[in-house]
Amino acid sequence: MINRWIAEATECDFKVALETKKPKSWLKSVSAFANGVGGTLFFGIRDDREIIGLEDVQADAEAISRLIKERITPFPDFILVPERENGKDLLVLTVSPGRATPYYYKADGVMEAYIRMGNESVIAPNYVLNQLLLKGMNRTYDALISEYDFKDYAFSKMREQYKTWTGNSMEDKLFESFEMRDTNGRLTNAGALLADQSPVRHSRLFCTRWNGLDKSGGMVDALDSAEYSGSLIILLNEGVGFVKRNMKTRWKKTANSRIEMPDYCERSVFEALVNALIHRDYTVLGSEVHIDIYDDRLTIHSPGGMADGTRIQERDISNVSSTRRNPVLADIFGRLGYMERKGSGFKKITETYYAAHNYRDELEPKFYSDASSFQVTLYNLNYGTSVSAAKVTIEDENIAITSDHVAIEVAIGKLNATQATIDKAKAVFANMGIDGVFGRSDVAAITNDSVTAAGNLINKLKNAELIEPVSGFGKGKYKFVAPKE
Structure with a gap:
């Protein structure tokens, strides 16, 4: 019976006996559970889960209820249940996640709010206390009115x-x-974060391409670095552009198509960066979103853990419900076509990797979070492998890494068009490459569109100077060209 209780507990602590003279030893966990995702305290059980039992379970139950009422404010929701296991009496105290946060432990003139960090209950840092205060007021940082005027x-x-x-x-x-x-014309924090010259300085993005597998050489050995500020839209575009600039695309040309083998999946990078910018904790001052690219991987790090207090590495990535720390920003990015509102970002990151031509099981994206940070690790799909190891052979095939190819991909991504149109343009380029010659019927076959729609896409590419007409193949034939400097 008790094993079922332990298995179902979101978080749990074990106490051999009830401390009444030093109740802070367990009341701090009550505070932490109420401030987080809830949890359970087991009285009469050692940390190694050996059942010791309680001598007077009725008296202990009364003391627990009294001490919580006297020393935890506001009064949290909890259930206290007596259990009997192997002839020994136990008490199971289940604390529900609270809405009136923060829940403080108060004694001797001191009030302290606690949170869970790993298996411990620790005093909440100031930035976490700010989050709890906002949560208790049913407010979020992005919805608060700032000091800045829209005009x-x-x-x-x-x-x-x-x-x-x-x-x-x-x-x-x-x-x-x-x-x-x-x-009254005052910007919310969301508005301030989306202004071209955003006044929220700590919303900057730091990007570094390191030389090697770690940072041991310091900035002296960095191959490329940049710091971006301004609107979150600018940070998103510049961040994706930085990754593209520092990765290569290996490709295999076949008789009728072209197989793309990029170092990193662009869609995965995009989704991970959107997640970092939208769901980061903006109450953490002096900390920014970072993109670090190494020879074998890239990491995207953002301040603030999971908004619901859980740890992503302990969750099923394919079934993570959407808990939005900044719902106003998330809604705006949904309206702008940058993200879906149903919280499918983690799934998209992994599924895009799974579908990559050069994917291997050991390159599965990794997610990690703690109370103060979130990190996504995407592995270089081409690192440490020959072309043959990446599911292709090189006999009599044209395998190359070309700067023109990367430049065209980047330019397509910046087309003044909807994301759907950009995706179709990328599909055409993926099939035709730099050398392929195509017309409206070819584009229509690739995009599953009408010939008229295919003609419109060709016109967009022409206007962007990404394709040019070719002769000797009939009327209305084109091929891709690198954008002009």
Whole structure:
């Protein structure tokens, strides 16, 4: 019976006996459980789970209820249940996650809020206490009104993306419905984070391409580094661009198509960076989102752990429910076409990797979180392998790494078009490569569109100077060309 209790506990602590003279030893866990995802205290059991039992379970139960009422504020929801195991009496105290956070332990004129860190209950750092205060007020950081006025800032990047995604101009009245400003013209924190020249300095993005497998050489040995500031949209675009600039794409040309073998899956990088920018904890000052690229992997690190207090490495990635720390930002990015609102980012990151031509089981993306940070690790799909190990052979095949190829991919990603159109353009390029010659019927076959829609896509590529007409293959034939400097 007791094993079932332990197995079902979200978090748990074990106490051999009830400490009444030093109740802080267990009341701090009550505070931590109420401030987090809940948890269970087992009285009469040692840490090694050996059942010792309690001498007077009725008196202990009364003392537990009394001490919680006297020393935890506000009063948390809990259930106290007596159990009997192997002829020994136990008490099981289950504390529910609270809504009126923070829950403090108070004694001797001191009030302390606790959180769980690993298997311990520790005093909540100031930034976590700020989160708990917001949660208790049913508010989020991104919805708070800032000190900045809407009239003092431009939103060209946001307006541009809104136009691209919806086909409509973004009128000023939408800034209120998007919860980016109030009726007095003051920006919310979400609005401040999306301004072209964002005044929220700690929303910067640091990117570094290290020389080797770690940082042991310091910045002197960094091959490339950049620091970006401004709108979250700028950070997203620049971050993805930095990764593209520092990776190579290996490809195999076949008779009718071209097989792409990039170092990293662009979609996975995009999803991981969106997650880092939207779900990071902006109450943590002096800490930014970091992209670190090594020879064999890249990591994207963001301040703040999982919003629900769980640890991602202990969760089923394919079934993680969406708990949004910054719901206003998440909603805006959904309206701009950057993310879905149902929380499928983790799944997309892994599934895109699984589908890569050069994927191997040991290259599965890794996710890690603790109370103060979140990190995604994406492995270099081409590191340490020959082309043959990446599911292709090189006999009589044209295998190459080309800067023109990467430049065209980057330029397609920056097309002034919807994401669906960009994806179709990428599909055409993936099939045709630099040397392939194609017309409207070829594009229609690749994209499963009408010939008219295929013609529209060709026109977009022509206007962007990414394709040029070729002769000798009939009328209306084109091939890709690298963008002009």
